[in-house]
Amino acid sequence: MKILFFGRRFTYFRNFDSVLRELAARGHAIHLAVERETDEGRALVEGLVAESPNITWGIAPERTQDEWAWLASRLRHGLEYLRYQDPLFDDTPKLRDRSRERTPGLFVGLANGVGRYARWLHRPVEALLRWLERAIPDDPAPRAYVEEHQPDVVLVTPLIALGSSQIDYVRAARLLRIPTALCVWSWDHLSSKALIRELPDRVFVWNETQKREAIQLHGVPASQILVTGAQCFDKWFGRQPSRDRETFVRQIGLPARERTDRPILLYVCSAPFIGSQPEAPFVLDWIRRIRTHESSRLRSTPILVRPHPSRR
Secondary structure, three states: OEEEEEEEEHHHHHHHHHHHHHHHHOOOEEEEEEEEOOOOOHHHHHHHHHHOOOEEEEEOOOOOOOHHHHHHHHHHHHHHHHHOOOHHHOOOHHHHHHHHOOOOHHHHHHHHHHHHHOHHHHHHHHHHHHHHHHHOOOOHHHHHHHHHHOOOEEEEEOOOOOOOOOHHHHHHHHHOOOOEEEEOOOOOHHHHOOOOOOOOOEEEEOOHHHHHHHHHHHOOOHHHEEEOOOHHHHHHHHOOOOOOHHHHHHHOOOOHHHOOOOOOEEEEOOOOOOOOOOOHHHHHHHHHHHHOOOOHHHHHOOEEEEOOHHHO
């Protein structure tokens, strides 16, 4: 089978390397196509290509930069910002802010007006914008690229980026009658990112929670959703501890008396938004509450805090 797999950047294949290796080992031919060529994640993709002659990579063509591309980009961003006026996002201002920063002022004003004064207009306005976006002529470049590779199936990730141009690849494959699938990239993509604007034939999700999100938030029919597990964790099934507990607790600085089998509480810090509040004050408050808990076991349990790599 020939697989054409579109990723926004090299790094988006990071969560599927175990799948790609297994598919290649079974004799399938895979072409990894990225929209943007960056250094981040390049080593992974080049390593996959070096490991297997069945894996290749290339740069997918962008939509021709004409007046239609200009209009498509603005309509797509406008649709996404309108989505964030739903009451579902009233308690997530950072998500709204992120979308607003990328949306033209005309659509920001329109969506804000709907959100504040006429939420009943949300569906009619969305339907109009969707109709306008779909009326834009298809670009020949994505279709030619898909046609050139003659795949048996087209995969895409993440697809739900704000103003995603990957919509064009899904539409191109559909015009060529090639099956398509969305490979959900991360645990929060269906709840915190944009909507699935162009529905592929299948949506591969991690678990039942994501299946529910795909149905409730994106309107994906249950028959088109497959729960596969989280591919990025495949490697953990075969892993063994690299050190014993005594060595571990000594390295993280716990006293000798903790070198037993009793639990250690682990707090794994979050990735930051631009302008997001420091997480440390919350972590300290969380620790204080544990240390004053009525349970003596909780009060004395060792705590390990693991900062996010970008917060080091």
